[in-house]
Amino acid sequence: MAKFNIKEVEENIGLTFNEPTLLKVALTHSSYANQHKDQEYNERFEFLGDSILQLCITEYLFLNYKNKSEGELTKIRSLIVCENSLYEIGKKLNLGYFIRISRGEELTGGRERVSIIADAVEALIAGIYLDKGLEFVKDYIIGHFKEIIDKAINNSIVLDYKTKLQEEMQKSGEVSIVYELLKYEGPPHRRKFFTSVIIEDKEYGKGEGYSKKESEQNAAKEALRALEESNE
Structure with a gap:
């Protein structure tokens, strides 16, 4: 892809960062960092983003589905917070195009790899949280995951x-x-x-x-x- 363009990425994901470096790190794969000295990449962001996503989805289900038991809510959450759902969100945001990866990773299909795109979504969530706080990222998550949440609720009877x-x-x-x-x-x-x-x-x-x-x-x-x- 062409040189990483912050403004283009921000326009694509629908928000502007106060600290653009956070967005750049969130969309930098380890393969790229291995070829560029002192370049921070998104693994630590993934770690944080996973916890933030779990919290926001858990709170949303807890507050909005009071007729569901703990077991039902756990099963529903597992359908929402999973690699396939993250991949679906990442594809809609076109993150595969924007993420910074090595040439070798790109040649072997890295821009379409489920794990890379799913991890980038978690890292993006962390970047938004660090830049704008919990309430903002919570709204961003629910807005983008609402269709997946509804689908999980509708299918909850036949989860397993x-x-x-x-x-x-x-x-x-x-x-x-x-x-x-x-x-x-x-x-x-x-x-x-x-x-x-x-x-x-x-x-x-x-x-x-x-x-x-x-x-x-x-x-x-x-x-x-x-x-x-x-x-x-």
């Missing part, structure tokens, strides 16, 4: 298909449930996984997803559907 499958299969006693990774395909930054669920040596369902966990959940979902059909 693996647990539901285990509960269903073990009504009559202990059974062996194994999730077997069949294959994976695609580039490292957007790898797709294919999994089957084996119950007592019989395959009950298959699933796919952009993480092993997601593919296992989808395999369990298919298995539950198959069980429902067989019981009709």
